[in-house]
Amino acid sequence: MIKKKKTKINFIFLILITIISMFPIAVMVSFSFRSRATVFSSIFFPVSPTIENYMSIFKNKLLMKYLFNSFSLATFVTLLSITLGTTTGYGLSRYKFKGQKALLILLFSTQMAPPVFIATGLFKLIIRLGLYNNLLSLILINTAGTLPFAIWMMKGYFDGIPKSIDEAAMIDGCSCWKAYLKIIIPVSTPGILAIGIYSFLMGWSEYLYATIFMVGNDKNMVTTGIVHLLGRFIIQWGLVMAYAIIISAPILILFVVLQRYFVSGLTGGAVKG
């Protein structure tokens, strides 16, 4: 009986903390519905709420272009990470060689390299290759950032698929590539979804490299774009917050639909031990 009462108190406490943790998000939502005239006339609830901010964003060609830029970046990063992550992960899972462990550790350590350092070291090369102000630069750098995790994750996933399945396929006359594409990939969908979501999220959140390699009014990503909105002389908070919600929507929708893969992808690597 006492235990039940205690968990009830815990639950109420949990709800309370959840509500408090939603504070910044509540600010975002509340301000997105305020017109320029009423923006600071109340704290919590907007006075005479309006959707004019959302409408003006949908009509604003530049802000929509940023959405397109970020969408292209995130999509290409996702596709590249999945393609290279699965093949490399499969190779590392099925073919063992000397020094493999060292290679895996080296690969994983690269993820810890500070982005400001990578950007410094790559800047001149990017210019020389003519990739400055070219989305390809961001695609390549971001994929290099997400790939170690994708490889690590897929290797772990393939390790869990018995080798006898590939062997059976090869006895039936499949080449190893065919066995890989026709048999192994289809049964690995959950792992692929997990690394796909992760890569998309990383591409969508890209900020630092974008401030360096994508300069020009129509070259912004959604992240650099929304920060630019803050740089105006008079900040239109209603517009900024509405844009914040619009550019967060794709990720939030992904999260709601694919929450299971999201969490398993995130925790899969570390919890095994």
Add this chain to the structure above:
Amino acid sequence: MFTLLLKKRRKKISSGYLFIVPGVAFVLFLTIYPLVNAIKMSFFNLSSGNNIFVGFLNYQKAFQDQTMWLSMAHSFYFTIFSVSLHFLFGLGLALLLNSVKEYKGSSICRGLLFLPWLFSSAVWCVTWQLILHPQFSILNEIFNVFGLKGLNWISADSLLPLTSLSIVNGWKFFPFHMIMYFAVLQSIPKELYEAASIDGASGNQKFFYITLPSLYHTIAIVLTIDTIGTFHYFDLIWILTQGGPMNRTEVLSTYIYRKVFTLGNFGYGSAMSVILIVILIAFITLYIKILLKGEFEG
């Protein structure tokens, strides 16, 4: 027969390389190349347009640079404060979620608590800019309602701005810890607790002898990844304060960024990045040790 076997084996290995090489080469090129290049640049004076070899001059300059030391101290303060917040809230909430998992609403709470992690740094910081703004801070408005005096959260000439930034960072990244620890807690077999209860263990004993030991490995991994990530974290500070006011929130990554990308001082910036890397390598070595330990035990 033997040659056939050898041929087959060779074929197997070469197709293995075909699988492995593209991805590995991709990552290594885009990380090793900048590493080597930055180390090379750190020995040159590149700000004047022509490359002049200057030996260790950039490093000497860095060690005499007051702002560099200040930034480094700030990086440590920001990291220790933020990571402590992530850990305490992450672990606390994971335990809380685990204790009420039979309630239907608890998974909704878990989903909502996870939200801050999903927002991009840009969106998160823009929102906090509104909450902590020097002229019209929402937080100060709320303080006023309760009759409290507002503060200059990100514009005071004290340690307050850096503290505010640590809290904003703590608020964004605690869900990562929470979700990791929660996953472990769920994987602990119930029988362990039941057996302990039969043996007469108290709640505290169960926590210290069952719950905490199962978490150790994950805590170690998550803390190391988080420490490294937070130590070179850039977006949040750059968007909220750009290192200001008067270097009060300058950390190593923002200082390097300013030197390299606003002042064009590649040589000096590279030298400082090398110093940053050396600090991080210490953390990374620790991380690798933990990972290897887990693999041998697991």
